Amino acid sequence: ALTTPIINAWAFVAIILGIIFYNETISEIQIAAIALIVLGVFATVFKKDAKIAFNEGFFLSVISMLVWGFFFFALKAPVFLYGALVVTFIVKLSTSLFSLPVAIVKKVNLLETRKKTVLLILLVGFLDGLGFLAYNIAVGLAPVSIVAPIVSSVPALSVFLAVIVLKERLSRNQKIGIIATIAGILLVSI
Numbered sequence: 650a651l652t653t654p655i656i657n658a659w660a661f662v663a664i665i666l667g668i669i670f671y672n673e674t675i676s677e678i679q680i681a682a683i684a685l686i687v688l689g690v691f692a693t694v695f696k697k698d699a700k701i702a703f704n705e706g707f708f709l710s711v712i713s714m715l716v717w718g719f720f721f722f723a724l725k726a727p728v729f730l731y732g733a734l735v736v737t738f739i740v741k742l743s744t745s746l747f748s749l750p751v752a753i754v755k756k757v758n759l760l761e762t763r764k765k766t767v768l769l770i771l772l773v774g775f776l777d778g779l780g781f782l783a784y785n786i787a788v789g790l791a792p793v794s795i796v797a798p799i800v801s802s803v804p805a806l807s808v809f810l811a812v813i814v815l816k817e818r819l820s821r822n823q824k825i826g827i828i829a830t831i832a833g834i835l836l837v838s839i
Contacts, residue, residue, distance in 0.1 A: 653694045653804055655710035660687060660801035662718020667793035671725065675794050678836060683798040685833030692826030693805045721797055725788045733785035741778050795837055805830035 664683065667673045675683070727736045751757075759767060787796040805827050811817040819827070 652706060652710045654691045655707070656713045656717065657690050657694070657801050657804055658687060659714045659717035659721065660797040662715055663722040663797035664794040666719065666722040667725075667797070670722075671793065673792040673794045675792070679795065682833045682836030683794075685829045685836065686798045686802050687833075689826045689828070689830030689833055690802055690804050692822045692829065693808050694826075718797075721784070721800070722793055724785060725793050728785045728789045733782055733789055737778060737782040737785050741781060745774075799834055799837060802830045802834060 660683070664675075668675070724736065724740075784796065784800050787800075808817075808819070808823055809827050812819055
């Protein structure tokens with residue numbers, strides 16, 4: 650309940666780094682929009698009964714937030730140098746290689762895996778790559794401080810899709826969070 654909002658606050662890190670290192674400027678309306686997006690995501694995924702405990706999980710979440718923030722900020726430079734497609738290909742190829750040791754240790758045999766499962770894995774990989782490519786194209790065209798908060802709103806979209814596809818029910822906070830996130834995404838382009 651607490652890990653997801655902390656990790657998805659990576660946009661703050663990317664925004665601050667974009668302003669400091671790329672001299673990006675954002676308007677007051679965009680600041681309000683970014684706040685709506687981040688608060689909306691927080692409201693969407695934060696559980697009422699969650700207690701903040703400064704334990705190992707909390708600190709790992711903060712480390713993850715910082716790493717993701719720096720990662721998404723740092724992508725802008727190679728995108729300008731090599732293009733969005735090349736950067737996407739290299740990053741996705743590199744990260745897929747990290748799964749090989751896990752597959753070997755777990756003794757995963759794709760030849761014995763059901764066809765539906767393999768197709769689902771391929772679909773997920775394709776969608777992940779497409780989303781990452783879209784992010785890289787976006788940071789080539791717009792400031793990181795604008796693109797990052799929009800991309801970090803993924804949890805709100807996931808909850809919204811869970812309602813439509815999986816027929817899950819939303820809490821009042823989740824409804825408010827999704828509305829705030831959508832409003833923020835619309836406002837950030839002003």
